[in-house]
Amino acid sequence: MPQLPAPDYPADVRARLEADAREVIARYPDSRSALLPLLHLVQSEEGYVSRTGIRFCAEMLDLTTAEVTAVSTFYTMYRRKPSGDYQVGVCTNTLCAVMGGDAIFDELKQHLGVGNGETTEDGKVTLEHIECNAACDFAPVVMVNWEFFDNQTPDSARQLVDDLRAGREVEPTRGAPLCTYQQTARILAGFPDERAGAVEATGGAGHASLAGLRLAKGETGPGRVVSPRSAGYPADEPPATHPSSHDAPHKTSASDPKHPSGPVTEEGEE
Missing domain, CATH: 3.40.30.10 (Glutaredoxin)
Known part of the structure; x- marks a missing residue:
C-alpha cells in the first residue's frame, strides 16, 4: 500500500520556518550544504525529525525526501520519534x-x-x-x-x-x-544562543584537561614519577636509573650469550 504524502506544517509555522531556513541557506555557496542545520531547525520545532520536517527540508533545498531521509537516519544526533525534553x-x-x-x-x-x-x-x-x-x-x-x-x-x-x-x-x-x-536544536541550527550567561560560559576543557598544557608552558612544576619500584629510595631523591631501564635493549653480546662476537666498547670496536 503506497504511503500517503507527509502533511505540511500549519501556514504560520511554515512561514516562520521558511524565513529561518532562507537565513541558513544563505550562509552556504551550495544550498544542499545547509541540510544538516535545516534538520536541526525542524527538530527544534517538533523535538524530532518528522516526515513533515523531511518534506520541508526537501522542498527548501530541492532534494528528494529519500535524500533527506538518508542523511537524517545516518546521524545519531537526529531523533526519529517523539522524545523527552x-x-x-x-x-x-x-x-x-x-x-x-x-x-x-x-x-x-x-x-x-x-x-x-x-x-x-x-x-x-x-x-x-x-x-x-x-x-x-x-x-x-x-x-x-x-x-x-x-x-x-x-x-x-x-x-x-x-x-x-x-x-x-x-x-x-x-x-x-x-x-x-528543542532549544538546543535551534542553537545547533546556527541561531544565537540567547540563554543568560551562555556567552560567558565555556563548556570546553576543564582544569584536569588543561593540566598537561600548563605543564608544557612551564606554568606549574614538573610531574613526579610514581612507581611501585620507588620504595627503595626517599621520595625527594630520584632513582639512579629510570624505573623501566631494565626493559631497555641490551647489547647483542649481553642479551645473547651464544653470540660469537665480543662485547662492544664505547667506541664501537670489539
Whole structure:
C-alpha cells in the first residue's frame, strides 16, 4: 500500500520556518550544504525529525525526501520519534564504563523504568547511552542536552533525573545553562544562543584537561614519577636509573650469550 504524502506544517509555522531556513541557506555557496542545520531547525520545532520536517527540508533545498531521509537516519544526533525534553546520555565508552558509567546507566534504566532510547511516561527524560564526548578526565560523565555533568555516581545521576522531572533548576558542571532539547536544536541550527550567561560560559576543557598544557608552558612544576619500584629510595631523591631501564635493549653480546662476537666498547670496536 503506497504511503500517503507527509502533511505540511500549519501556514504560520511554515512561514516562520521558511524565513529561518532562507537565513541558513544563505550562509552556504551550495544550498544542499545547509541540510544538516535545516534538520536541526525542524527538530527544534517538533523535538524530532518528522516526515513533515523531511518534506520541508526537501522542498527548501530541492532534494528528494529519500535524500533527506538518508542523511537524517545516518546521524545519531537526529531523533526519529517523539522524545523527552531532556536527553540524558550516559557515556558507556571504555574509560567512563570502567569508572562507573555502566553502573550509572543500569541504575537509571531501573530507576526511570525505561530502556536505551526510551522516554519516561511524563515525556521529560529520554535515556540513552552515548559514545565518548572527550571528557575522559572527568569520567564517568553524563550529558543532558549535550551539557556536561562530570564525575557522576549512580546516586548523583538518580538525583539529577529526579530534579529534571520535577522541574527543579539544574546546573551543569561547566558550560552554558541547561535548556530544553528543542532549544538546543535551534542553537545547533546556527541561531544565537540567547540563554543568560551562555556567552560567558565555556563548556570546553576543564582544569584536569588543561593540566598537561600548563605543564608544557612551564606554568606549574614538573610531574613526579610514581612507581611501585620507588620504595627503595626517599621520595625527594630520584632513582639512579629510570624505573623501566631494565626493559631497555641490551647489547647483542649481553642479551645473547651464544653470540660469537665480543662485547662492544664505547667506541664501537670489539
